[in-house]
Amino acid sequence: MFKLRSLVTALALIGSMSVANAWEKLPTQAPEPADNPSTPEKIELGKMLYHDPRLSSTGTVSCASCHNTMLGGEDNRPNSMGVNGQTGGRSAPTVWNSAFNKVQFWDGRAATLEEQAAGPVTNPIEMGMKSWDDVTARLKGIPGYQAAFKDVYGENSISKENATKAIAAYERTLITPNSPYDKFVGGDKSALTAQQIRGMEKVAELGCGSCHSGAAFNGAGTFQKFPMNADGFLEAKYHFTKDKGVAEVSKKSEDEHFFKVPTLRNIALTAPYFHNGSVATLEDAVKIMAKVQLNKELSKDETADIVAFLNGLTGEFPKQTMPTLPLTSGKTTN
């Protein structure tokens, strides 16, 4: 189905510029699960928790440390750095527009934002808390959090479930609409340059959209094998296959090297690239993708055109206020 759609798009684009509406604009609202409707109070609580380093064992790492909304939604590092300077093997995906992912984490091991939010907190090399019981005990010791949870969920409601629901509700507000691409798709033909339009056509022609489909260019949660084609030179340089992706979780050989298709939204701001953050520039990332996924060698001009188009996927980042994190009067929390 994806193949067909991308072919149609490609043909349409080549034929006429009136096809722009075959491409999708980013929705300005994220879908909410029935059991976690958003409210302003819940979003504000989630923003507090998201930015609170006391959710880590050392009190130094918050969700925002690796998924920094001020910095393109991630940390600009190859691999993120958790408590006590520890690093893992993966590059932090951007939190912006993560509400449009159908699965979370590079290996898709969390089905929802709520489930994802629970993970890093107790990961020993990320936020390092021993258990969620320790997290909720710490939160219960902070009167401001007691009050904030009460406002959202009622009396004595500090729990893992309610904390992660609030974080997810906040994350659902992190949407970057009105990229040049969105404006173009919305009818403003001057929003993309001639080079960007060439890049857009090339993306369609190559079939990038068979995986990077949909409004968020992220395959709507489907997994894809990466790399598809072995390349000794690239492997020696970037070690793509060291990480087995979905198989690291499922332990099934058929899942080896399958990863969640990452969004292309704001990709110009989220270097370095790939699951292991091994590629420093978007230009190299584009060339590598063509080579290992599609077995195509792109010319310098083709690469530049696609990079120009991808720069057109940078959206508007809504201004956020900083949360004031509640403190326990006269007492250390950690």
Place this chain on the structure above:
Amino acid sequence: MFKLRSLVTALALIGSMSVANAWEKLPTQAPEPADNPSTPEKIELGKMLYHDPRLSSTGTVSCASCHNTMLGGEDNRPNSMGVNGQTGGRSAPTVWNSAFNKVQFWDGRAATLEEQAAGPVTNPIEMGMKSWDDVTARLKGIPGYQAAFKDVYGENSISKENATKAIAAYERTLITPNSPYDKFVGGDKSALTAQQIRGMEKVAELGCGSCHSGAAFNGAGTFQKFPMNADGFLEAKYHFTKDKGVAEVSKKSEDEHFFKVPTLRNIALTAPYFHNGSVATLEDAVKIMAKVQLNKELSKDETADIVAFLNGLTGEFPKQTMPTLPLTSGKTTN
């Protein structure tokens, strides 16, 4: 002079409640040095730099990591944690109202906010950059910073001096007015509770103001010896004298154990206490101060009254917007 003033205050307070105006309200504007006038653009640039973890070698530690404006202006930890999980021996002072300090750092080794801002960036256990040349080279690689510096200082103006001036200008906006104490001093007699007023009188009577003087209760930049009186039990527990304070910098024996007098503003939010962050609660901090500085044993009620008063020094934290940090399109910065 301080002694006299505090005695006058104490006597006046004991005699009559009309003395509240002997105490000073926090100014709502910080003094600016002649060579670094604030402008909105400079403040915004400073806010960006202050929150940018790319000013550290690992890209994980910003000024805000240890002096977190969302978290009382510091990190709520005994000792701060710099790059690669390293820790020093001192507790991060709050950045809120630091514009009213006449010297900076616990040992006062920086005379100004500008000078202070330069230090941690190249401290190997704090932000770990090898040199400011490395910092400015990194900033020069980010087009958004080139543009922001140009707006403030003119063409090609990225430099250590201009970066630290901008950070200082931002820090001068971090003022927390309208604490219950300020309202009380301004004439609203209901702003402090009866217990807080008793605590205020006790503070005056004890002579706390001989060091914690002025609108920021910080001795206007004077140093003071801590601890004044040796106490074997407390020393064994808290190791106060391990750090030689000003003498660590000056190497002079007469400076041993002298420290900048810290502000009492928002002290209820900045646990743990003292230069080494060894004391977890404000109650203990108050009792210890009375003991080792004034050789007084406070009763439980006296301590509670003073703690109540100190809670009245928590001001209003102005809402801040999050800066959007400029990114280099399609390229990792670090």
